[in-house]
Amino acid sequence: MTCHELRLYFEDPVRSALEFRVENEHLVHCAECARFVEMQRQLGLDLRRFRDALPLFPKKLDANVLANYRRNVNSATIPSQPVSRHRIAVLCTTGVAAAIVLVAVAFSSFRPRTANPLSRPQRSELTAIPQPVAVNPTTRLSSSAKVRISHPAVSRRPVRRPATTQALVSPSFRSLMYCDELSCSGVMDVIRVRLPSGEVGSEPTSSAAGGTVIADVLVGPDGIARGIRIVE
Amino acid sequence: MSENQACRSDAELLRLALAGDEAAFLVLYNCLKGSIFRYAFYMTNSKSVAEEVTQEVFMALLKEGRNYRADRGDLAAFVFGIARNFVRRIERRERAYQPFPLEAAVETVAENLISGPEVVSGQMIRGEVVDRVHAAIASLPDHYRQVVVLCDLCELSYVDAACRLDCAVGTIRSRLNRGHALLAEKLKPLRSSQPAVGAAGPEGCVV
Numbered sequence: 001m002t003c004h005e006l007r008l009y010f011e012d013p014v015r016s017a018l019e020f021r022v023e024n025e026h027l028v029h030c031a032e033c034a035r036f037v038e039m040q041r042q043l044g045l046d047l048r049r050f051r052d053a054l055p056l057f058p059k060k061l062d063a064n065v066l067a068n069y070r071r072n073v074n075s076a077t078i079p080s081q082p083v084s085r086h087r088i089a090v091l092c093t094t095g096v097a098a099a100i101v102l103v104a105v106a107f108s109s110f111r112p113r114t115a116n117p118l119s120r121p122q123r124s125e126l127t128a129i130p131q132p133v134a135v136n137p138t139t140r141l142s143s144s145a146k147v148r149i150s151h152p153a154v155s156r157r158p159v160r161r162p163a164t165t166q167a168l169v170s171p172s173f174r175s176l177m178y179c180d181e182l183s184c185s186g187v188m189d190v191i192r193v194r195l196p197s198g199e200v201g202s203e204p205t206s207s208a209a210g211g212t213v214i215a216d217v218l219v220g221p222d223g224i225a226r227g228i229r230i231v232e
Numbered sequence: 233m234s235e236n237q238a239c240r241s242d243a244e245l246l247r248l249a250l251a252g253d254e255a256a257f258l259v260l261y262n263c264l265k266g267s268i269f270r271y272a273f274y275m276t277n278s279k280s281v282a283e284e285v286t287q288e289v290f291m292a293l294l295k296e297g298r299n300y301r302a303d304r305g306d307l308a309a310f311v312f313g314i315a316r317n318f319v320r321r322i323e324r325r326e327r328a329y330q331p332f333p334l335e336a337a338v339e340t341v342a343e344n345l346i347s348g349p350e351v352v353s354g355q356m357i358r359g360e361v362v363d364r365v366h367a368a369i370a371s372l373p374d375h376y377r378q379v380v381v382l383c384d385l386c387e388l389s390y391v392d393a394a395c396r397l398d399c400a401v402g403t404i405r406s407r408l409n410r411g412h413a414l415l416a417e418k419l420k421p422l423r424s425s426q427p428a429v430g431a432a433g434p435e436g437c438v439v
Contacts (some may be wrong), residue, residue, distance in 0.1 A: 039416045047384045050365040055279045057264045057269055065261060066254075066291050077412045151353060 068137055072122055173227030186221035192231065242307035243300070250297050261290060262310060267386065268315050268377075274385040275319045275377075277366040281429075285318045292318070305395060312396045368418040376411035383408055 028034075197213045218227040238247075240256070242263075248256035265286060272285035292314050300310050369377055375397075382393040383404065394401045 039420070040412065043382075043412055043416045043419065046365045046378075048360060050274070050362050050369075051385050051387075054270060054273055055361045057266065058279075058283055061265075061283050061286060062261075065265075066258070066286055068287070068291050069249075069254065069294065070258050073254075073294070118272075127296075 044120045173229045175227050176217075176225050186196075188218045188226060190219050191219050240399050241302070243302040246293075246297050246300060246307060250294065252423065260307075264311050265290075267308065268311065270386050271312070271315055272319055273383065274366075274369075274381045276323065277363070277370075281322055285322065287317055288318050289315045305398075308392075309398075364419065365415075366417050372411060372414055376407055376414060379404055379407040379417065380411045 005094075106125050192214060194212050194214050197211050214231045216229040217225050217229055218229075234327055240259075242260065245256045245260050254408060266290050269282050269286045271284035273279065276282065276285075289311060296314070300307065304310075369380055372380065378397060379393060382388045382396060383390065388396070390401045390404045394404050397404070
């Protein structure tokens with residue numbers, strides 16, 4: 001180390017002269033420590049050079065930072081839109097979710113009850129207006145012969161009918177019941193029979209064969225005739 | 233700077249600055265800008281990067297300043313944390329540390345010193361030494377590098393450095409000692425080419 005470097009070492013604020021003199025005495029007798037101290041001193045010198053290489057603080061940076069600050073202060077006075085946007089997004093999401101829930105509840109509450117596929121289908125009642133039944137004219141019918149002509153919509157299974165169904169009785173049939181008007185709790189059949197004209201109270205016509213008439217008779221499930229209709 | 237502003241604490245000045253008090257902001261800025269600029273320069277050895285870091289730190293302080301809590305530490309440590317993150321981000325972005333064969337570069341400088349020191353100007357040598365020292369510091373592990381920069385270059389005390397890095401003073405001493413040893417090993421090829429120094433003479437010059 002030269003004299004000039006030694007003076008620089010004393011000028012180091014970290015190490016004091018007293019400490020240097022103590023180490024100096026040791027260094028005379030210990031080569032290894034001398035090398036170590038020398039290396040540390042050289043390192044300190046290099047670090048000092050690097051430290052002195054610091055450039056001057058740029059003045060333009062002061063203006064830039066101050067401008068940024070003023071811009072930030074001015075923007076801070078405006079309500080932050082991102083916060084309101086987020087709020088609106090949250091509200092919309094909540095509203096949509098609530099609407100979906102309400103629709104689902106309403107749909108489940110007012111959903112029309114579908115017919116149980118296992119339930120008995122609704123049968124058209126016999127008391128509906130009966131369709132005219134076509135009869136084969138070549139068929140000879142005796143008074144005792146019964147042509148069981150069922151209404152197409154008539155079900156073989158008995159169907160409970162309310163009393164109000166009496167109004168649905170076809171006016172073409174004449175009631176044979178003494179008590180009530182063609183009332184029947186079950187399904188009735190239409191039977192075509194040939195009867196003597198005198199028995200049904202009709203005047204014999206020229207077309208009547210042997211004084212007989214063809215009539216449709218409404219017969220209940222109990223076998224009791226409820227009504228009759230003369231078929232010319 | 234008014235006397236009232238000078239008497240206020242850093243936390244109070246920050247609160248006023250965030251509320252729009254320009255004078256309070258200028259007090260804080262003038263107090264912190266030098267340390268931030270020095271730290272950024274010594275970490276990157278680039279004046280432009282140091283300017284960018286300083287500007288970004290104060291912009292971030294305006295945005296993140298509300299998160300500062302005085303009970304957790306002083307404002308300088310809070311700002312230092314912001315600066316350190318920005319330096320790391322820039323280093324990752326620009327890849328400031330470029331590993332290079334130290335031995336070859338040092339040999340070139342040593343040859344110049346031996347063959348013709350009068351040809352190579354002192355300023356050039358000094359610039360190369362600075363670059364080599366910075367490269368050696370940049371090659372240190374981060375926890376050694378931070379301590380060397382804060383204590384040796386930024387000239388912080390052990391206590392202040394411990395506050396910045398959130399560690400004990402003894403940790404600072406041990407890391408600094410280890411950092412110096414590593415730097416000395418890295419810079420040994422540079423000094424080995426220098427002319428040998430004689431033993432201490434009667435004038436008291438040490439070897």
